[in-house]
Each structure stands twice: as C-alpha cells, then as structure tokens.
Amino acid sequence: MLTLYDYLPSQNAYKVRLLLSQLKLSYRSVYVSIFEGEGQSEEYLKISPTGAVPALALPDGRVLAESNAILAYLADDTQFFPADRFKRAKVLQWLFFEGEQVQSTVATLRHWVLTGKDKRRSSAVMESKRAGTAKTLGILDRALASDTFLAGADYTIADISVFSYVHRSDEAGFALTDYPNVKRWVEEVRSQPDFVTKVYPYSIDPHSAQELAW
Ligand SMILES: N[C@@H](CCC(=O)N[C@@H](CS)C(=O)NCC(=O)O)C(=O)O
Structure with missing residues (x-):
C-alpha cells in the first residue's frame, strides 16, 4: 500500500x-x-x-x-498527465511555475497570515510578498482567459497543483473576484469528480x- x-x-x-x-x-x-x-x-x-x-x-x-x-x-x-510530448511539457511548465512562483508568494503569504507570522515580518518583506502574490494571480488570470484549464482543454495535475494554494488566496488577503478567470477556473476544478473539499x-x-x- x-x-x-x-x-x-x-x-x-x-x-x-x-x-x-x-x-x-x-x-x-x-x-x-x-x-x-x-x-x-x-x-x-x-x-x-x-x-x-x-x-x-x-x-x-x-x-x-x-x-x-x-x-x-x-x-x-x-x-491527468497527457502522454503527448508537448502537452506533457505544458503540464510541467505549470508545475515548475507552481513550485517557484506560487509557493514563494501566495502560499507563503497565506501561511504567515494564518499563523500570525506576518506580525513578525518587516513591512518591506510583507510588501514584497503581496506584490509577488498580485503578480502570480495576474499571470494566472491572463493564462486562464483563453483556456479552460492551465494546460489547455483538459484538467491535469497542473490544475491540481496550482489550485491547492490559489483557491485559498482570500486567506492571504486577495479576493478572487479581482481575478475573474481564476475564479471561473476554481469552480471548474471544484466540479471535477472525486474532488476533495x-x-x-x-x-x-x-x-x-x-x-x-x-
Ligand atoms: N517544494 C515542496 C514544498 C513542501 C513544503 O514546503 N512543505 C511544508 C508544508 S506545506 C513543510 O513540510 N515544511 C516543513 C519544512 O520545510 O521543514 C513541495 O512542493 O513539496
């Protein structure tokens, strides 16, 4: 097992x-x-x-x-991970984006806010995390304007990965109503079979x- x-x-x-x-x-x-x-x-x-x-x-x-x-x-x-060479690389593109960009911005900011660590950070550090989070959500909103899912028409592990922190952006102080394409995509992910709430x-x-x- x-x-x-x-x-x-x-x-x-x-x-x-x-x-x-x-x-x-x-x-x-x-x-x-x-x-x-x-x-x-x-x-x-x-x-x-x-x-x-x-x-x-x-x-x-x-x-x-x-x-x-x-x-x-x-x-x-x-x-969830296409065999086609290009589609597979597209999924990897978003997995690397998640590891580098999402984890260091919205995920970290959310962690700090929810555990009170934001109070122990300098205003400059907090400002830079907020700017990074806004940039990350902006990138996603642009990408999701033309495609249903991150790697195209199909739901893949790229969506699972990016969704995990991004759908909780409000807990980092960022309302998804400001990012309508991300908001639409969050609902698409939530409606997938065997979703975990x-x-x-x-x-x-x-x-x-x-x-x-x-
Ligand atoms: N890049 C890693 C990050 C994993 C990560 O930061 N995990 C956190 C919990 S969300 C953790 O275990 N932190 C403890 C530590 O870093 O010592 C991944 O994607 O798995």
Whole structure:
C-alpha cells in the first residue's frame, strides 16, 4: 500500500490527497508534526531530503518527495498527465511555475497570515510578498482567459497543483473576484469528480505559530 507522509494543514499535501482521491487509490497516512521539528529527524530526512511534507512511500519501500514530483509519478499513464510530448511539457511548465512562483508568494503569504507570522515580518518583506502574490494571480488570470484549464482543454495535475494554494488566496488577503478567470477556473476544478473539499486550518495544530527550522 502507498504511504503518504502528511501534515493536515499543508496544501502541498492536499494536492496529493486530491489526486489520490481522483485516481481512487487507497493509502495510509503518517502525520509529521513539522512545526515541532519532526521533519528534521534523522529518520524522516531519509524519506524527504528537505524534511518537508508531502512524501510518498511506494509499496516496495522506495520514497519520493516534492509534491509535484509525486503528482507526476502518480498521474503517469492517466488522463491527468497527457502522454503527448508537448502537452506533457505544458503540464510541467505549470508545475515548475507552481513550485517557484506560487509557493514563494501566495502560499507563503497565506501561511504567515494564518499563523500570525506576518506580525513578525518587516513591512518591506510583507510588501514584497503581496506584490509577488498580485503578480502570480495576474499571470494566472491572463493564462486562464483563453483556456479552460492551465494546460489547455483538459484538467491535469497542473490544475491540481496550482489550485491547492490559489483557491485559498482570500486567506492571504486577495479576493478572487479581482481575478475573474481564476475564479471561473476554481469552480471548474471544484466540479471535477472525486474532488476533495476538506481543507484543514492551521488552528488544529497548537505548534503552527512556531517558525520552521532552516
Ligand atoms: N517544494 C515542496 C514544498 C513542501 C513544503 O514546503 N512543505 C511544508 C508544508 S506545506 C513543510 O513540510 N515544511 C516543513 C519544512 O520545510 O521543514 C513541495 O512542493 O513539496
């Protein structure tokens, strides 16, 4: 059986939960208390080199980290990751965009706001995160003006990945009503079969106000 190393409020882990649901794959969960430092234990660093969740252990014991790599692995040979060379590269284009642009802006800003860490950041740092978030949402709104989904007409792991943080942009202080194409796309993603509605707040973890170890 597959094992998902998870932390419930993590939207990076939510991406994998969503795909597993849409692929109808069963799995067991192992929870990693990242804010208590469990991710940095010697044992967990053998599973995930950065100490972050998600990570996935395969039934044969091999392990994979990085949410987008896990999505690509699970979705191979399915409708969620096209076989056509160009379409596949388009999906990768948005997965790399997510890893670089979405995670460093809207995802980080949301994490700080929801856990009170924004109060400990300088106004210059906060301003730069807000500017980065606005830029990210603007890029997505332009891209989604001409296509139903990020990589074209079909729903793929690019949508799962980008959706996971972007649909919670309001929690970072950005209303999606200002980004109508993104808002329309969020509803398209929500209407996919076997969609996962459950998102866990950081407030379920009394340790989530702590800074992560770097
Ligand atoms: N690029 C990674 C980021 C993963 C990540 O930042 N995970 C967070 C939770 S959302 C985490 O586990 N942080 C703990 C740490 O970095 O030590 C991915 O896409 O999987």
